[in-house]
Amino acid sequence: MAENLLEVKNLKKYFPVKAGVFKRTVAHVKAVDDISFAVKQGETLGLVGESGCGKSTTGRTILRLLEATEGEVVFEGKNIMELDKNEMRAIRRDMQIIFQDPYASLNPRMTVADIVGEPIDIHKLAKNKKERNQKVEEILENVGLGAEYMNRYPHEFSGGQRQRIGVARALAVDPKLIIADEPVSALDVSVQAQVVNLLQDLQQEYGLTYLFIAHDLSVVKHISDRVAVMYLGKIVELTDKKELYDNPLHPYTQSLLSAIPEADPKKKKDRIVLEGDVPSPVDPPSGCRFHPRCPKAFDLCPVKEPEFKEYGDGHFAACHLLEKE
């Protein structure tokens, strides 16, 4: 089995809620509340959940774009939460991120060559401008954009092409881990497939490891090796993708899978339609956070939080029902 490239241990990220004249902290939004997982060398781990479940916050906290409230993030054996600014900058060479919105994440005043070349400059990976531009050209070629695009500005590109520029920028420093935060959800369906295929090609070519964050279970299933399902700041289930789709253990995963409308009119699914909305993470429900919406909840669920335990060969879940069985 491959080694762990990234280990996340008991990670917590609370955002203070301030109110009143003195802006005192009156409560916390527990966006990420004690999650642990590992990403193996060369694999794609999918992180899926609905809006507000904390999946993007997890991605950003790992990169320390947001400072964690508690917990460890171990990258190649080093706890990066303890690094100072300079050490952190060095390690960001190995960990890059691709954002959801290709319109907001590229500086409109910079040319493509400067956008992709900036990380090369920061990390001093090229001796001179000529070498830098050569590198940029090579990377653009690799993401399917020709060198003729180098001196153009982001507004001249379509959404799919912009996302390719975002990918090129992440690749420029030759990273080991790429955190892809909803990289295809802003794109049209026919263009989504292009970018998904591109990410898969690049993974092969550069031996990349991905943390792929998305709300779309079908895309996550296609690209990931293993999948973690999040609900209200917690991971509720984690296993390899085949097992997750064939044998989902957590009632939330089951209902999530059954809620996806499939492009096949012949298939009428037995849908588990969940009642109500996702509760607020400021004041999450007691015990198991899913219990107010869970069709299978029983007396223990509102009282005690279930443990995240292994139920056979790398299949983790947090549910009292499973413990009972």
Next chain:
Amino acid sequence: MSKEALVEVKNLQTYFYTEEGVVKAVDGVDYEIYPGETLGIVGESGCGKSVTSLSIMRLVESPPGKIEGGVINFQGKDLTKLSEKEMRKIRGNDISMIFQEPMTSLNPVYTVGDQIIEAIMLHKGVKRKEARQQAIEMLQKVGIPLPEQRVDEYPHQLSGGMRQRVMIAMALSCDPQLLIADEPTTALDVTIQAQILELMNSLKESYGMAIMMITHDLGVIAEVSDRVAVMYAGKVVEYTDVDSLFEDPKHPYTWGLMNSIPKLDKDVERLEAIPGSVPSPLNFPEGCKFNTRCPLAEGKCFTDEPELIDAEAGHKVRCWRYKDLEDIKARGERIYADQGVKE
């Protein structure tokens, strides 16, 4: 279907006159909606699917937009010819519409009750007290818990799913014959989307109304539609019942769309991506509008625009080479070459 159509759209053309040139957002679109059925309209951004619905409602902003030609028959009236006053009687009464982002369609400074009550009083001519009672009943029907309380709340106090339920309640408060739903679930999470789709299906049955469902999501289309029109670059490129569409897509674009989405129950190594992106409406190509991205395009495709013809009874397609596509499908081959790094 031998019933008479509720809405008949014939050769509809809606153009926008911009500084850069004329954008033919909808360019010769035909379809019918029958009473009690759901017509799905599917396509990617910029294909003109929303503009067709806005044209039916006569909500295209003018200028720059203008309905340049065509007929929209609704109950023996041509909606394109009605005055604004006559149109106002139809809007919200006979034809209602719900939008993608419920927050932008609800007025934030009025309670949700006030907004529904206004519609009921306006169209049904009842007193306020009676209208309030009806509004509460509507909120109950769309599954809002504690409707007597919610009726006095403001939109910001409700979640996204609840707001969309309020929009549906408002749209249905005057028993419309046609409900136009423009991406009603796109902004919602999947578990909430499932709730809303289920609600719409059950209301359709109890009200016997027709629904025009506009979406980019083929999954939603498969779930709710009876018949489907696939749009690309301002035109309908395929038009048939939902089962034939998914079983036997005849247009290379439809085929590509279906194969570019990953399926939950099927593992594929690679997705079949359609190359390139939708051309700008300011310079659509000559001939077939899909020719810049179509792997089958040749000769005629680049010079002459194909008509929407009957490939089979009740299955229309706009393609010169749909028969060749059939042969390729019969051989079990892919038509979209491996689209990875190369665009």
